Amino acid sequence: xxxxxxxxxxxxxxxxxVFGGCGSAVLAAAFPDVGIGLAGVxxxxxxxxxxxxxxxxxISGCHLNxxxxxxxxxxxxxxxxxxxxxxxxxVIGAVIAAGLLWYVASGAPGYAGGLASNGFGExxxxxxxxxxxxxxxxxxxxxxxxxxxxxxxxxxxxxxAPIAIGLGLTLIHLISIPVTNTSVNPARSTGPALxxxxxxxxxxxxxxxxxxxxxxxxxxxxxxxxxxxGKRPPIEGAALPGGAE
Numbered sequence: 323x324x325x326x327x328x329x330x331x332x333x334x335x336x337x338x339x340v341f342g343g344c345g346s347a348v349l350a351a352a353f354p355d356v357g358i359g360l361a362g363v364x365x366x367x368x369x370x371x372x373x374x375x376x377x378x379x380x381i382s383g384c385h386l387n388x389x390x391x392x393x394x395x396x397x398x399x400x401x402x403x404x405x406x407x408x409x410x411x412x413v414i415g416a417v418i419a420a421g422l423l424w425y426v427a428s429g430a431p432g433y434a435g436g437l438a439s440n441g442f443g444e445x446x447x448x449x450x451x452x453x454x455x456x457x458x459x460x461x462x463x464x465x466x467x468x469x470x471x472x473x474x475x476x477x478x479x480x481x482x483a484p485i486a487i488g489l490g491l492t493l494i495h496l497i498s499i500p501v502t503n504t505s506v507n508p509a510r511s512t513g514p515a516l517x518x519x520x521x522x523x524x525x526x527x528x529x530x531x532x533x534x535x536x537x538x539x540x541x542x543x544x545x546x547x548x549x550x551x552g553k554r555p556p557i558e559g560a561a562l563p564g565g566a567e
Contacts, residue, residue, distance in 0.1 A: 323381055323382070325404075325407055327381060327382075328381060328382040328383075328404075328407070328408075329382075329407050329408070329410075329411040330411070331378040331381040331382035331384075332378075332382050332384075332385060332386065332407075332408050332411040332412050332415065333411040333412070333414050333415035333418075334374075334378065334415060335374040335377075335378050335382070335384055335386045335415065336386045336387070336411070336412040336413075336415030336416050336419070336509050336510075337415035337416070337418055337419040338370050338373070338374055338419075339367070339370040339371060339374065339386050339387075339416075339419075339507075339510060340415070340416045340419035340420060340423070340509070340510055340513050340514075341419035341422060341423055342366055342367070342369065342370040343363070343366050343367035343370050343438075343510070344419070344420065344423055344437055344438040344510070344513075344514060345366075345419075345423050345426075346358060346362060346363045346366035346367075347363045347366075347438035347503075348423060348427050348436065348437060348438055349423075349426070349427060350362065350363075350366075351363050360495075360496070360499050360500075361496065363495065363499065364492045364493075364494075364495035364496045364499065365492050367491050367492065367495050367504070368488040368489055368490075368491045368492030368493075368495070369488060369492075371384070371386065371484070371487055371488045371491050372484045372485060372487070372488025372489075373488075374386060375483065375484030375487060375488065376484050379483075379484065382408070383400070384484075385408055385412070386412060386415075386507070386509070387412065387506070387507040387508070387509060387510070387533075387537075388408070388409045388412055388413075388507070388508045388509055388530075388533075388534065388537075389463050389466075389467075389506065389507060389508060389533035389534050389536065389537035390466070390467065390470060390507075390537060391405055391408045391409060391412075391537075392405065392534050392537045392538055392541070393463075393467040393470070393471075393536075393537030393538060393540050393541035394467075394470075394471070394541060395541065396537070396538045396539075396540075396541025396542045396545070397467070397471050397540075397541035397542070397544050397545045398541075398545050399471070399474075399541075409509075412509040413508075413509045413512050413513075415509070416509040416510055416512055416513030417512065417513045417516055417517075418513075419513055420437055420513030420514045420516065420517045421513075421517060423437060424437060424517050435518065436518065437513075437514035437517055437518055438503060438514055439503065439511070439514040439515050439518050439522035440502050440503045440504070440505040440510075440511045440514075440515070440522070440525070440526075440529045441455075441502065441503060441521060441522060441525050442454070442455030442456070442501075442502055442525060442528070443455075444521070445521045445522065445525060446500075446501060446502060446503070447499060447500050447501075447503055448500035448501060450500070450501045450502070452528075454501060455501055455502045455528075455532075456528060456531075456532045458497070458498050458501050458502065459498075459502060459505055459506060459529065459532035459533055459536060460532050460533075460535050460536040460539070461536065462494045462497065462498055462504075462506050462536065463506040463532070463533040463534075463535075463536025463537050463540065464536040464537070464539045464540040464543070465490070465494070465540070466490055466491065466494060466506055466536075466537075466540065467536070467537050467539075467540025467541055467544065468540050468543070468544055469486055469487060469490040470483075470487055470490075470540075471540070471541065471544040471545075471548075472486075472544065473486040473487060475548065491506075494506055502529075505529040505532075505533055506533050506536070507533060508529060508530040508533055508534065511526055511529035511530070511533075512526060512529075512530075515529075
């Protein structure tokens with residue numbers, strides 16, 4: 323695949339993640355009488371990744387997340403030269419999604435302008451502290467990379483990685499929406515924050531730092547855990563690791 327094709331796939335996939343995940347939070351979470359609630363929003367985020375993994379995984383690896391891109395690099399699955407292409411495409415997709423979501427949401431009377439941005443302290447849904455927010459973002463992004471790298475390992479059963487990754491992201495949201503509104507993805511944080519401005523934009527830097535730290539740790543740790551076993555012949559027909567060629 324060409325760089326243009328892979329970049330466009332990442333843009334579209336990240337657009338779907340932000341529009342579907344944040345859209346469920348903004349448009350459907352508390353809708354009168356039939357709101358989907360936190361469990362529904364968590365599932366929506368997981369479904370965006372699951373559906374895109376099957377749709378574009380064979381084109382770009384379906385990272386949809388700078389922390390995943392950095393983590394896969396740390397784990398030896400992705401070349402450093404392609405990191406800027408993926409991160410730029412992911413951020414553009416997220417910003418487009420946030421803009422379109424704002425346009426749709428603003429068509430309802432009484433819309434206050436929120437786009438499910440991430441935050442800590444007074445901007446945390448549960449008013450969790452800065453320290454609590456950063457710890458949970460690092461830990462959950464670390465575990466997300468462990469799920470991604472393990473399920474896409476050449477020795478893992480083929481074809482099931484998108485399910486594990488989608489359910490993993492669902493679980494992450496079930497845990498942490500009250501804490502930070504769940505980032506684990508700097509691009510997902512950037513789109514809403516740029517449009518909301520204010521405190522969401524002021525806190526945005528930390529939702530780049532914490533997920534990328536967690537992603538790098540996940541990549542390095544999985545590589546260390548799998549280094550010896552990686553010498554075994556791969557299972558025939560197993561899926562390629564995310565983005566590897």
